[in-house]
Amino acid sequence: xxxxxxxxxxxxxxxxxxxxxxxxxxxxxxxxxxxxxxxxxxxxxxxxxxxxxxxxxxxxxxxxxxxxxxxxxxxxxxxxxxxxxxxxxxxxxxxxxxxxxxxxxxxxxxx
Amino acid sequence: xxxxxxxxxxxxxxxxxxxxxxxxxxxxxxxxxxxxxxxxxxxxxxxxxxxxxxxxxxxxxxxxxxxxxxxxxxxxxxxxxxxxxxxxxxxxxxxxxxxxxxxxxxxxxxxxxxxxxxxx
Numbered sequence: 001x002x003x004x005x006x007x008x009x010x011x012x013x014x015x016x017x018x019x020x021x022x023x024x025x026x027x028x029x030x031x032x033x034x035x036x037x038x039x040x041x042x043x044x045x046x047x048x049x050x051x052x053x054x055x056x057x058x059x060x061x062x063x064x065x066x067x068x069x070x071x072x073x074x075x076x077x078x079x080x081x082x083x084x085x086x087x088x089x090x091x092x093x094x095x096x097x098x099x100x101x102x103x104x105x106x107x108x109x110x111x
Numbered sequence: 112x113x114x115x116x117x118x119x120x121x122x123x124x125x126x127x128x129x130x131x132x133x134x135x136x137x138x139x140x141x142x143x144x145x146x147x148x149x150x151x152x153x154x155x156x157x158x159x160x161x162x163x164x165x166x167x168x169x170x171x172x173x174x175x176x177x178x179x180x181x182x183x184x185x186x187x188x189x190x191x192x193x194x195x196x197x198x199x200x201x202x203x204x205x206x207x208x209x210x211x212x213x214x215x216x217x218x219x220x221x222x223x224x225x226x227x228x229x230x231x
Contacts, residue, residue, distance in 0.1 A: 034214070036215070049221070050210075
C-alpha cells in the first residue's frame with residue numbers, strides 16, 4: 001500500500017497569513033501525465049470535503065485561497081490568506097494505486 | 112445536487128455482521144461514478160473500504176476482502192455495506208461517498224456518516 005505522510009501534524013497560523021501543509025507518498029502517485037493526489041478539509045462533526053483533486057485542480061465552490069501543487073511523491077496544500085473558517089483538519093488521499101489511502105491529517109489552528 | 116445518507120444500527124455485537132445502507136438522491140447510481148464506503152476510526156484515521164461501480168462491479172480493500180461485501184438496489188438508488196465477523200476494532204464512523212472511478216477516484220460527495228460501535 002502507498003503510505004502518505006503528512007507534516008506537520010498540527011500548525012497554528014495567524015489570520016491573513018499563509019498555511020502550508022505537506023504530504024509525502026511512499027512511492028510515486030503519477031500516471032498518464034497526472035498526479036493522483038487529492039486534498040480534503042474536515043471540520044468537527046462533519047464529513048471530509050473535497051478541496052483539490054489531481055494535485056492542483058480546485059473543486060467547484062472552493063475559494064481560490066486554497067491551492068495545491070506537487071508531483072510524484074511530494075505535494076503541498078497552501079491556504080493563503082488563512083481565515084477563521086479554515087480551522088479544520090486537512091487530509092491528502094491518493095488514488096493512483098489500489099487500495100486508495102489517506103494521510104494521517106494536519107490540524108490547522110489560528111494563532 | 113447529489114446527496115448521500117447512511118442508515119443502519121449504531122451498535123453491533125462482536126462476531127456479528129455490520130450492515131449499512133446508503134441512499135443516494137439527485138443522481139442515479141447506474142448513471143456514472145463509483146460508490147464507496149470509507150470509515151474513520153477513533154483518533155481520526157481514514158480507511159477506504161471498497162466501492163461498487165455504476166456498472167455493478169466491485170472492488171475491495173485487500174485488508175477487508177474476506178469480510179466485506181458491497182451490493183446495491185438500483186430500484187431504490189441505494190447501495191449497501193456488509194462487514195462480517197466484526198470486532199471492537201471495527202468501531203468507527205462509516206461514510207458512504209461517491210465520485211469518479213479508477214485512478215480518478217477522489218470523493219466528491221459524502222454522507223454525514225454514522226457511528227457504529229462494536230460492543231457486547
